[in-house]
Amino acid sequence: MNHLTFILGYIAIGPAWLLMIAIALVSLIVQWRFKSKFKQYSETPLLSGLSGQEVAERMLRDNNIFDVQVICVEGQLTDHYNPEAKTVNLSPDVFYSRSVAAAAVAAHECGHAVQHAAGYSWLSLRTTMVPITNAASTLIQFTLFIGVMLLIFIHNPIVLAVGVAGLAIVTVFAFITLPVEFDASSRALAWLDNNYGIMQTREEHEQAKDALWWAAMTYVVAALGSLATLLYYAAMLSNRRN
Numbered sequence: 001m002n003h004l005t006f007i008l009g010y011i012a013i014g015p016a017w018l019l020m021i022a023i024a025l026v027s028l029i030v031q032w033r034f035k036s037k038f039k040q041y042s043e044t045p046l047l048s049g050l051s052g053q054e055v056a057e058r059m060l061r062d063n064n065i066f067d068v069q070v071i072c073v074e075g076q077l078t079d080h081y082n083p084e085a086k087t088v089n090l091s092p093d094v095f096y097s098r099s100v101a102a103a104a105v106a107a108h109e110c111g112h113a114v115q116h117a118a119g120y121s122w123l124s125l126r127t128t129m130v131p132i133t134n135a136a137s138t139l140i141q142f143t144l145f146i147g148v149m150l151l152i153f154i155h156n157p158i159v160l161a162v163g164v165a166g167l168a169i170v171t172v173f174a175f176i177t178l179p180v181e182f183d184a185s186s187r188a189l190a191w192l193d194n195n196y197g198i199m200q201t202r203e204e205h206e207q208a209k210d211a212l213w214w215a216a217m218t219y220v221v222a223a224l225g226s227l228a229t230l231l232y233y234a235a236m237l238s239n240r241r242n
Helices: 003-011 015-042 052-062 100-118 121-154 158-193 202-241
Strands: 069-072 080-082 087-090
Touching: 015 100, 015 202, 052 069, 052 087, 052 100, 052 158, 080 100, 087 100, 100 121, 100 158, 100 202, 121 158, 121 202, 158 202
Parallel strands: 069 087
Antiparallel strands: 080 087
């Protein structure tokens, strides 16, 4: 079998490739919808007039968490909780903003701090996996492309197998992230619902819930995209062995 036949066989549209295309399209729609919702709710003033920083600090205090600092970090949509530094990092658009979106995002990130304080098992597992996942992410940047070339031209599957193993780790990490993100949003919404002074109307609460739901969907499509990519490259290895 010549190299051209190998190449055509590997790039032929099959179930895994079709799945990758479908998920990529869905991902674009979800990303667009999330950004649209975030922009809409970022322009919706919070009736209580609290900033994202103030919401975060109040949620931490209400959960008896006094060793976590709320800080502002550069960038857009860079909001995250750092369990090692014990900081809730909010982008300027959230830290200073007095909008529904800012309150929702700030409470969500504090939800991770509450998980950490409570010893939430999925967060602990995710945190433990961060170093190996970072290493795997770096590894697959080189091994997947090089592995495919070696598989096609010298029929050596070893490098691609290493890349697939790294991609499997990244995929597992992506799915472990899902319960962590959904739980953080649930904690955030429960706290917002029980604190009338933060969101003073049911409409504000529903808007916050909508914003967090679309944010969570970006993690879902990312995990599915990683799975589809894993299946695609795993199919290459399987076809080679068969």
